[in-house]
Amino acid sequence: MKPKVYRLDGRKIKSVKDFYREIGRSVNGRGGYFGANLDALADCLRGGFGTPDDRPFEVDWDHSESSQRHLGGAFVDAVVEVFDEEGITLRLR
Structure with a gap:
């Protein structure tokens, strides 16, 4: 089965708070957690x-x-490590 792909827009991420807001939006829609x-x-x-x-x-x-x-x-490396530990593909583009 083909995986669902969520997309983060890195141009919107200027702080750690922005990262969590953007991944929440990507997965769960505007304002998503x-x-x-x-x-x-x-x-x-x-x-x-x-x-x-x-x-x-x-x-x-x-x-x-x-x-x-x-x-x-360091933060990006930590995020990559979490994805790796959970077995979820994260592609930095």
Whole structure:
């Protein structure tokens, strides 16, 4: 089964708060929740927070280089690690 792909617009991410707002919007629509810290992000990636229960999903982080300039490499690396630990594909584009 083809995975559902959620897209983050890195141009909208200039702070950690923006990151969580943008991933919440991508997965659950405007104003949607998808964590507010790395532990909550891991919980959300496990399912039940707007992700499909019946098929795999992936996340494409478009314009990730723009986000990385604002967030710093350590935060982005931590996010990548959470995705890896949960077995969810995250593509930095």
